Amino acid sequence: MDNYKGVLVFGEIGDGKLTPITIELLGVGRKLADDLGEELSILLVGSKAGALAQEAIACGADNVYIAEDSLLDAYNSDAYTQTAANLCKKVLPSIMLFGHTDLGCDLSPRLNGRLGGGLSMECMTLSIDSATKALIATRPVFGGNAHATMMSKSARPQMATVRAKVFAPAERADGRQGKVIPVEDKLDASALKVKVVEKIKEQVEGVKLEDAEVVVSGGRGMGSAQEFTKLRELANVLGGAVGATRVACDEGWAAATLQVGQSGKVVSPKLYIAIGLSGAMAHIAGCLGSKYIVAINKDKEANIFNVAHFGIVGDWKEILPPLTAKFKELLSK
Amino acid sequence: MNIIVCVKQVLDPEIPPAKFKIDPETKQVIPPPGVPPVISVYDERAVEAACRLKDKLKGKITVISVGSDKAADVIKHAISMGADEGFVLCDPAFENLDSFGTAYVLSKAIQKIGAYDLVLCGRQAADWGAGQVGSILAEILAIPVITLACDIEGVDTNVRVKRIVSDGYEIVEAPLPSLVTVSSEIGLPRLPAGVRLMMARKKVIPVWKAQDIGAEASQLDKGNAHTEITGLSVPTRKIECEIITGATPGEAAANLASKLANLI
Ligand SMILES: Cc1cc2nc3c(=O)[nH]c(=O)nc-3n(C[C@H](O)[C@H](O)[C@H](O)COP(=O)(O)OP(=O)(O)OC[C@H]3O[C@@H](n4cnc5c(N)ncnc54)[C@H](O)[C@@H]3O)c2cc1C
Numbered sequence: 001m002d003n004y005k006g007v008l009v010f011g012e013i014g015d016g017k018l019t020p021i022t023i024e025l026l027g028v029g030r031k032l033a034d035d036l037g038e039e040l041s042i043l044l045v046g047s048k049a050g051a052l053a054q055e056a057i058a059c060g061a062d063n064v065y066i067a068e069d070s071l072l073d074a075y076n077s078d079a080y081t082q083t084a085a086n087l088c089k090k091v092l093p094s095i096m097l098f099g100h101t102d103l104g105c106d107l108s109p110r111l112n113g114r115l116g117g118g119l120s121m122e123c124m125t126l127s128i129d130s131a132t133k134a135l136i137a138t139r140p141v142f143g144g145n146a147h148a149t150m151m152s153k154s155a156r157p158q159m160a161t162v163r164a165k166v167f168a169p170a171e172r173a174d175g176r177q178g179k180v181i182p183v184e185d186k187l188d189a190s191a192l193k194v195k196v197v198e199k200i201k202e203q204v205e206g207v208k209l210e211d212a213e214v215v216v217s218g219g220r221g222m223g224s225a226q227e228f229t230k231l232r233e234l235a236n237v238l239g240g241a242v243g244a245t246r247v248a249c250d251e252g253w254a255a256a257t258l259q260v261g262q263s264g265k266v267v268s269p270k271l272y273i274a275i276g277l278s279g280a281m282a283h284i285a286g287c288l289g290s291k292y293i294v295a296i297n298k299d300k301e302a303n304i305f306n307v308a309h310f311g312i313v314g315d316w317k318e319i320l321p322p323l324t325a326k327f328k329e330l331l332s333k
Numbered sequence: 334m335n336i337i338v339c340v341k342q343v344l345d346p347e348i349p350p351a352k353f354k355i356d357p358e359t360k361q362v363i364p365p366p367g368v369p370p371v372i373s374v375y376d377e378r379a380v381e382a383a384c385r386l387k388d389k390l391k392g393k394i395t396v397i398s399v400g401s402d403k404a405a406d407v408i409k410h411a412i413s414m415g416a417d418e419g420f421v422l423c424d425p426a427f428e429n430l431d432s433f434g435t436a437y438v439l440s441k442a443i444q445k446i447g448a449y450d451l452v453l454c455g456r457q458a459a460d461w462g463a464g465q466v467g468s469i470l471a472e473i474l475a476i477p478v479i480t481l482a483c484d485i486e487g488v489d490t491n492v493r494v495k496r497i498v499s500d501g502y503e504i505v506e507a508p509l510p511s512l513v514t515v516s517s518e519i520g521l522p523r524l525p526a527g528v529r530l531m532m533a534r535k536k537v538i539p540v541w542k543a544q545d546i547g548a549e550a551s552q553l554d555k556g557n558a559h560t561e562i563t564g565l566s567v568p569t570r571k572i573e574c575e576i577i578t579g580a581t582p583g584e585a586a587a588n589l590a591s592k593l594a595n596l597i
Binding site: 078 | 344346347349350351353355360362432433436456457459460461462463464465467468469470471472473477478479480481483493497498499500501502503504505506507508511516517518520521557558559560561562563564565566567568570572574575576577578582583585586587589590591592593594596597
């Protein structure tokens, strides 16, 4: 276990750049590495990886491992697991960090299974235990009703997936020095069993949920697919996006990609308007970062009122139309 | 076709947050009195996915659960939905296992069951939600894994899965045998029908202990746990919700809009 040293970030590339979560991972990774007095490394994969090495160094990496293989251009769980596992067996990182993203959620458990490490997912805090030098991670459990502190006494690497926007992005400094190290191992193509045959992008109307400044979410209380569309009107007036609870998605009133919550999207708009939803912890987990939460619910005991800044107790059918109308009036001025 | 589904019995995740209590000493949740435990949501949908495949392709569904002796109830629930048989994996050595321990126990049971084409798991448990048992299990069994299925479109020599990603879907294929983890987007589980319900209730669910499946003590030693829960707390939030009122609901709505328009 003492052979394991340093922090390794699994970097993600999007639109030819390091993704925001990757820069956040470099930020927190740098801090953990400094606390350990060890190095921060990042693994970048795919044929565009090399071009981003200097950027990763500017963002704090001491070492950049580049696996430039076109088989790694798009995510494939077998290929990525193999590449990351091979590197880990060589580099022996003490800590390995992933974004809590599509990639991180699929790759990290599998890699953990292969390496026999200790993985905590969806972490909100990460620190180093001063006595043992082990990683301390906290994560939501029981749908966000509780927070657990996790440690791995002896299993290495200690792995964590980290939620977006929890940690500040790394501070960039051009002129930082670091090493760029090509990964020489070639992929064993015979071990690639899983094939991605098609990707289907879900078309969403209006602003993207994750980027929206205003989110109008509805739940079971909306009552039907027809009624659910009324949320869209308010969202349009506010230039925002529509979100949904799992129940609303299960009922088919909203696309699965609009689910907000622990097992859906995490949003942090300025304004989150929650209508006809009870505020289950698993839902709230997805919107707690909002600046203002507003609740409209006919049950004054509903949990949503425990996390909302403003609320109206009542039937949304009597509230939503005048609310939309008033906003229209105010915003047209 | 032989399908094995792994299910977990959990504290009902839909209890109101106000009733949720923990014991920080033992790092355990205190179940509220009178609330029976339930099958974990995603696991129930994994059973549903298995039943849909059986409806189409015939075959046998075997359900296994690591848990207490009460876990027979979730096996019976799965049988009432359409599964054929099931086993509870219960042994003092199986209590409070981490994800590796759980996956190890499941792998030993699966090896005992023998031939299988597909193993289905929920994407994560509704209680601790570690989200890794399925993937670790696949690694132990040395079979491919596809996570977050929202549809299992077809099975021949390959399994063809539609999986959910943040901006849409992916269609992914893997050769059998494979493991698939199922997400809630697969759709609502069927309601158990009368006859099946009665039959399931009467069924005696065999219990397998560590020695029945050849689970080695060294693999179950808590001292070797990969991860350990060293603390458990309930987050406190102090927000006073300002309730906006008005003479009519319409007036309250207008007051709310005026208030918010100044803030955004
Ligand atoms: C592991 C796990 C993960 C989960 N992940 C998620 C997740 O990511 N996202 C998510 O949303 N859920 C998730 N859930 C489900 C979650 O626990 C709740 O079941 C769900 O959020 C409840 O949805 P709801 O609020 O729409 O429905 P309900 O809880 O049924 O609430 C409906 C509300 O509408 C109100 N209402 C009804 N009619 C009206 C009316 N006319 N006017 C005003 N109010 C009205 C009622 O008072 C009630 O409060 C998860 C659960 C588990 C176990």
